[in-house]
Amino acid sequence: MIQRQDIQLEQERVSMLYRRLDTVREQTEKALAGAHARGGPGGTRQARVEREVAADEYARRLAQLNSVERGLCFGRIDLGRIDELGEALYIGRVGLRNEEHETVLVDWRAPAARPFYAATASDPAGLVRRRHLRTRGRTVVGMDDEVFDLTQMSDGDRDTLVGEAALLAALERGRTGRMGDVVATIQTEQDRVIRSGLHGTLVVQGGPGTGKTVAALHRAAYLLYTYRDTLERRGVLVVGPNATFSRYIEQVLPALGETDVVLSSVGELFPGLAATQVDVPGVARIKGDLAMVEAMARAVADRQRVPDGDLEIELGPLTLTVPHAVCVKARKRASRHPHNAGRKLFALDLLRALALDEARRLDAPDDPEDLEYARKLLWQEPQVREAIDALWPALTPYRLVGELFTDPVRLAAAGLSEDLLRPRGAPWTVDDVPLLDEAAELVGEEPQTQAQRTAARRAREEDELYAREVLTITGLEDIDVAAFAEWQHDRGREYLTTASRAAADRGWIYGHVIVDEAQELSAMAWRMVMRRVPTRSMTVVGDLGQTGNAAGARSWGEMLDGYVRWREERLTVNYRTPKEIMDVAADVLREVAPDQKPPRSVRHGEPPHAIRVTPHTLPGVLARLVGTPVDGRLAVITTDERYAEVAALLPEAVTLDPLDSPVAVLTVTRSKGLEFDEVIVVAPEEMAGRELYVAMTRATRRLTVLHEGELPATLRGATRRV
Numbered sequence: 001m002i003q004r005q006d007i008q009l010e011q012e013r014v015s016m017l018y019r020r021l022d023t024v025r026e027q028t029e030k031a032l033a034g035a036h037a038r039g040g041p042g043g044t045r046q047a048r049v050e051r052e053v054a055a056d057e058y059a060r061r062l063a064q065l066n067s068v069e070r071g072l073c074f075g076r077i078d079l080g081r082i083d084e085l086g087e088a089l090y091i092g093r094v095g096l097r098n099e100e101h102e103t104v105l106v107d108w109r110a111p112a113a114r115p116f117y118a119a120t121a122s123d124p125a126g127l128v129r130r131r132h133l134r135t136r137g138r139t140v141v142g143m144d145d146e147v148f149d150l151t152q153m154s155d156g157d158r159d160t161l162v163g164e165a166a167l168l169a170a171l172e173r174g175r176t177g178r179m180g181d182v183v184a185t186i187q188t189e190q191d192r193v194i195r196s197g198l199h200g201t202l203v204v205q206g207g208p209g210t211g212k213t214v215a216a217l218h219r220a221a222y223l224l225y226t227y228r229d230t231l232e233r234r235g236v237l238v239v240g241p242n243a244t245f246s247r248y249i250e251q252v253l254p255a256l257g258e259t260d261v262v263l264s265s266v267g268e269l270f271p272g273l274a275a276t277q278v279d280v281p282g283v284a285r286i287k288g289d290l291a292m293v294e295a296m297a298r299a300v301a302d303r304q305r306v307p308d309g310d311l312e313i314e315l316g317p318l319t320l321t322v323p324h325a326v327c328v329k330a331r332k333r334a335s336r337h338p339h340n341a342g343r344k345l346f347a348l349d350l351l352r353a354l355a356l357d358e359a360r361r362l363d364a365p366d367d368p369e370d371l372e373y374a375r376k377l378l379w380q381e382p383q384v385r386e387a388i389d390a391l392w393p394a395l396t397p398y399r400l401v402g403e404l405f406t407d408p409v410r411l412a413a414a415g416l417s418e419d420l421l422r423p424r425g426a427p428w429t430v431d432d433v434p435l436l437d438e439a440a441e442l443v444g445e446e447p448q449t450q451a452q453r454t455a456a457r458r459a460r461e462e463d464e465l466y467a468r469e470v471l472t473i474t475g476l477e478d479i480d481v482a483a484f485a486e487w488q489h490d491r492g493r494e495y496l497t498t499a500s501r502a503a504a505d506r507g508w509i510y511g512h513v514i515v516d517e518a519q520e521l522s523a524m525a526w527r528m529v530m531r532r533v534p535t536r537s538m539t540v541v542g543d544l545g546q547t548g549n550a551a552g553a554r555s556w557g558e559m560l561d562g563y564v565r566w567r568e569e570r571l572t573v574n575y576r577t578p579k580e581i582m583d584v585a586a587d588v589l590r591e592v593a594p595d596q597k598p599p600r601s602v603r604h605g606e607p608p609h610a611i612r613v614t615p616h617t618l619p620g621v622l623a624r625l626v627g628t629p630v631d632g633r634l635a636v637i638t639t640d641e642r643y644a645e646v647a648a649l650l651p652e653a654v655t656l657d658p659l660d661s662p663v664a665v666l667t668v669t670r671s672k673g674l675e676f677d678e679v680i681v682v683a684p685e686e687m688a689g690r691e692l693y694v695a696m697t698r699a700t701r702r703l704t705v706l707h708e709g710e711l712p713a714t715l716r717g718a719t720r721r722v
C-alpha cells in the first residue's frame, strides 16, 4: 500500500528535481547569451565556427529543458533485494546532474533507464520495484507500484502489462486531436523496437493501435540521443501518409526535446511540390509498378531524336547540313549521360559539324580557333537553337512527366497505357511524385535559366549593398565588403537547421529514415525513399492488414528484398480499440488478410452498433448521433464516393481542420493513422474489406455503422441494431 508518507518523500525528490531544472535552465540561458555576445566577424574562421557550434548546442539544450516541464520525472526503479531496497534511480524526460555532478535524474533513453521499460514479472531485469509517479504541474498526485517479488507471484501476474494502472489511466484520457508522447508508459515490446540498433532496416509489423507510430517517434528520439554524432549532421526523416497525419504527430518529438527531424509524406518528398490527390486504383497500380523505371527511361529516350535523314538548317542563303550518321553518333555518345548533360554534348557535336560545313561552303579555313568562334555564333542563331531544341530539348522533371501524361503518342512511345492520359493542367498526384523523382535522376541537373542567373546576381548585389551599409554604420569601413557579405551569407546558411536544409534538398542523404503506414508505399515510392538513405538505416512501420493503396505492399519482402536484408519486430497489443470492437474487426481482418493475426486489446468498451438507414433517414440519424457524442472527439468516416454527400450533411464540421474540429468528416484514406473517441462509419457495405477494417479500428470508445444496403456478413453477427 502506498502511504501518504511515500507521496511526501517523492514530492521532496520531485521538488528538488524541478529546482535543479530551473538552475540548469538559467545557466544554459546565460551560456547561450554569452556565446551570442562573443559572435561577429572577428577572429579566425575556426574560432567563429567553434563559437557557433557551442551556441547551437546551448540553444538545443535550452529548447530541450523548456520542453520537459510537464512530467519531468515520471518513474523510479529500485534495484537490489525486496527486503532491503537498495539503490533507487529516478527516470525522467531529460537527464540531470547535481552540483557534485552526480546523476539525479536519468534520461529515459539512457541505458540505465532500460529496466524501467524492460522489466517484466517473469524477468525483472534486476529490479525489485518499479514505481510510476503521477504529477500535476510540479505536484506529485499519485503513484503506482509494481513489486517484483517472484516468490509471491501467480502465473497470471507474471504476464501483466508494464505499469498497468498508469497505462490504463493514460489510455482513459479523451483524445485531444494531437498525438502525445508516452515516455511514462512505454511497454516492453515497444521498448525493444525503440532501442533496436541504428544499423540496417527494422520492420515493425503490428495491427491497428499497437503503438507503431508512437514507438517509431520515440525511436527517432532515442536514436538522436544515442547516436547524436552520426545523426545530427544528416538528420532523420519521418515519412507519413499525408500532411494531416504529419500535423497529428508533429508535437511528439518537440515534447521529447527533439526538433531536428523532417516530417514529410510521399506527396511532399519532391521539394517544391505538395501533392495530395491520389489516382484511381488502376492508374495508381501502373504508376507504382517498377515497370515504370524502364518506361521512364523510354520516355527520356523518346526526347532524344535524330532526323530521319540529314539535318538541314537554312541560314539566309546558306543551307547547312549535318549528315544523318553524324547525328546518330552524337546521340549515341550523349545518351550515356543524364539527359540535360547529354544535351550539351549533343549540341556541341552538331554545332561542330555545322561549323565545319559552313567553313567548307564558304571556303573558309578550318582553323580550330575560327571553328570555335563560328560554333558560338551558330548557337546564337534561332534556327539552330530551334532545330536542336526540337531534337533534344532541355527538360525539367515536370516537363518530362507532364508532357508524357498529356500526349498519347509519347505514352505509346514509352510503352505505357492510354489509361494514364490526363488533361493538361491536371494537378500532380501523390503517385506522380516518385515518377518526378525518377525523372529528376534521368534528366539530371536542371538547366539554369537566364532568369535564375539574373536572380542570383541580384541577390549577390543586394548582399553587398547591405554589407556596405552595416560596415558604414559600425565604422568598420576598412573591412572588405565582398568578404563581409559572403561571411554574412554563410552565417545565414549555417543557422539554418539540418532539418530545414534537408527538406529543401532532393539530393539530401539522411542518417536515418522512418516510414510510417509503410504498407501504403508503392514499389516506385520505395525507390524514391531508398535514394535518400543509401545506408538503408531505416525503420519501416506498418500493417499489411490495412493496405489500401492498389500499388501498396502485400508482403514486406516484396517491397524491401531488392534493397536490403531486413529484420522484423511485431507489436501485438492494441492500446486504442476496445476488445468488443476489435472482436468484430477481427472477423473483417480474417476475410481480407487471413495470414495476419489481430492484436489483443487492453481496453474495454461497448460493442459496435449497426443502424439501418435510408437516403431519407440518414441526415436525421447522423444529426442525432453527432448531437449526442461520448465525451471527446468524433469522426464520421466514409468512402471517397460518399464523402461529398456526407460532408454536405455536416457543413460546420468540414469548415474546420479535422484535427481541431470536435466532429471530423473523413474518407478512409484520410483517417489512416488517426484516432477518435467515437467513430461513425457511413456505408460500410460500400467499403473494401481493408477499408472497413481501417475505419472500424479508429475508435477508442464507441463505434456505430450506418448502412443502407445489406450489412457486410462480417459485421452482421457481432453488432446490435438499435
Ligand SMILES: Nc1ncnc2c1ncn2[C@@H]1O[C@H](COP(=O)(O)OP(=O)(O)OP(=O)(O)O)[C@@H](O)[C@H]1O
Residues within 6 Å of the ligand: 167, 170, 171, 179, 180, 182, 185, 186, 187, 190, 206, 207, 208, 209, 210, 211, 212, 213, 214, 215, 543, 575, 576, 672, 673, 674, 675, 697
Ligand atoms: N505504451 C503506451 N502508453 C500509452 N499509450 C499508448 C502506448 N502505446 C500506444 N499508445 C496509444 O495508443 C494509440 C495508438 O497508437 P498508434 O497510433 O501509435 O498506433 P498504430 O499502431 O500506429 O495504429 P494504426 O496502425 O491504426 O495507425 C495512441 O493513442 C497511443 O498514444
